[in-house]
Amino acid sequence: MHYHHGDLRRAMLEAATEAIAANGVDRLSIRGLARATDVSHTAFRHHFGDRRGLLTALAAEGYGSMSQVLRAVDRTGPEGFLETGVAYIEWALAHPAHFQVMFEPDLVDMDDPDLREALDGLAGALMMGAADFAGRDQAGDPRTNPLALAAWSLTHGFATLALAGNLPTDGAPVGELARDVLRHLAPPTQPGHPPTEPGHG
Amino acid sequence: MHYHHGDLRRAMLEAATEAIAANGVDRLSIRGLARATDVSHTAFRHHFGDRRGLLTALAAEGYGSMSQVLRAVDRTGPEGFLETGVAYIEWALAHPAHFQVMFEPDLVDMDDPDLREALDGLAGALMMGAADFAGRDQAGDPRTNPLALAAWSLTHGFATLALAGNLPTDGAPVGELARDVLRHLAPPTQPGHPPTEPGHG
DNA sequence: GTGGAATCTTTCCACTGGAAAGACTACGCC
DNA sequence: GGCGTAGTCTTTCCAGTGGAAAGATTCCAC
Numbered sequence: 001m002h003y004h005h006g007d008l009r010r011a012m013l014e015a016a017t018e019a020i021a022a023n024g025v026d027r028l029s030i031r032g033l034a035r036a037t038d039v040s041h042t043a044f045r046h047h048f049g050d051r052r053g054l055l056t057a058l059a060a061e062g063y064g065s066m067s068q069v070l071r072a073v074d075r076t077g078p079e080g081f082l083e084t085g086v087a088y089i090e091w092a093l094a095h096p097a098h099f100q101v102m103f104e105p106d107l108v109d110m111d112d113p114d115l116r117e118a119l120d121g122l123a124g125a126l127m128m129g130a131a132d133f134a135g136r137d138q139a140g141d142p143r144t145n146p147l148a149l150a151a152w153s154l155t156h157g158f159a160t161l162a163l164a165g166n167l168p169t170d171g172a173p174v175g176e177l178a179r180d181v182l183r184h185l186a187p188p189t190q191p192g193h194p195p196t197e198p199g200h201g
Numbered sequence: 202m203h204y205h206h207g208d209l210r211r212a213m214l215e216a217a218t219e220a221i222a223a224n225g226v227d228r229l230s231i232r233g234l235a236r237a238t239d240v241s242h243t244a245f246r247h248h249f250g251d252r253r254g255l256l257t258a259l260a261a262e263g264y265g266s267m268s269q270v271l272r273a274v275d276r277t278g279p280e281g282f283l284e285t286g287v288a289y290i291e292w293a294l295a296h297p298a299h300f301q302v303m304f305e306p307d308l309v310d311m312d313d314p315d316l317r318e319a320l321d322g323l324a325g326a327l328m329m330g331a332a333d334f335a336g337r338d339q340a341g342d343p344r345t346n347p348l349a350l351a352a353w354s355l356t357h358g359f360a361t362l363a364l365a366g367n368l369p370t371d372g373a374p375v376g377e378l379a380r381d382v383l384r385h386l387a388p389p390t391q392p393g394h395p396p397t398e399p400g401h402g
Numbered sequence: 403g404t405g406g407a408a409t410c411t412t413t414c415c416a417c418t419g420g421a422a423a424g425a426c427t428a429c430g431c432c
Numbered sequence: 433g434g435c436g437t438a439g440t441c442t443t444t445c446c447a448g449t450g451g452a453a454a455g456a457t458t459c460c461a462c
Contacts, residue, residue: 240442
């Protein structure tokens, strides 16, 4: 046992990831992390400042990881427009702790420069994927393009509901179900009547 | 000031609603609620048991309220299939504290009978609305119908992203944007594998 | 080596949620 | 009226939490 831990910052982030995934972020205890890492409960302050700083770092790590994964997606296939969404969902299910922190602004310090930089990186990756849905001619910015926003909402909603345990995840891999769900996104038809035509038509 | 508060249960729920909407559920303090209600910090225990019990009651209240609103939606118009989704989103934005607690299973006691009953009521209302998306011939159960699940995911995702501050809510009412987004849901146009298998049931 | 910077500990504090026991009040019953 | 019981709230105490401040230890450039 050394006085210097070696890489306490990383160890704390990993311990927090496990603890949040197991018990939820509301039951995350700094002192519990310190015990798991075998340091004093104030050791983390040098690296993160306070509890919120730790969660902010975790969120930034999540933005970076997700951004990296989404940018590596092969979107050239016949259903390439779906792949970013599927990757988004699979990443969320594989990183529940990060995902939970990433989209709860109450938990983090939104003014943190590292966080903002990582978030901007993810936003860029999302726009690339959304452009596949919206059509390559159009901008994929959800702020201006309702179809892109619909793609993001659908993907994010599926991931959120799945993480909250509201989906039948029994047996079949979620990736296939996600594909089936994401396929139901379509451009708008004439306003005034529904774009869906039930089977009896 | 009476020894008996009168309706402490309701007062506590309302104070909690305000506090969560203002600061998020993670910063909700029982003692803070007690101060706001001018009672001792253990007075609530008789009504809710513990902190989790209070959040559980809040979630149940939310399920009941949302269910009631969704069931009152007029779904007969030309775009009636959208109205449940729009009402879902508008309810969520009008009740951010409830919504936040309703879909975070870590925060509540999922075995609470009152909660389960209220949740079942909401599930029924959601299935009615989802059936409008999925087509009236088909079951609107998101557990078996991918289109119904897509409708729920899209609606829920939009509400979640809006509450997290990720949407451009400047100026225009969110209801219209929600309509534009929800209109993008459609049956699959891609050949190949049909997303819905006509299993028996 | 030595001085300074980085890292971790010790100690203390205000605060939190919960347990236990007691005090007050409403209300049916005599 | 008075009485007793159930319901409601308080008082008191406790273990646990996050954070502030100051000190101890180790690393590293020189």
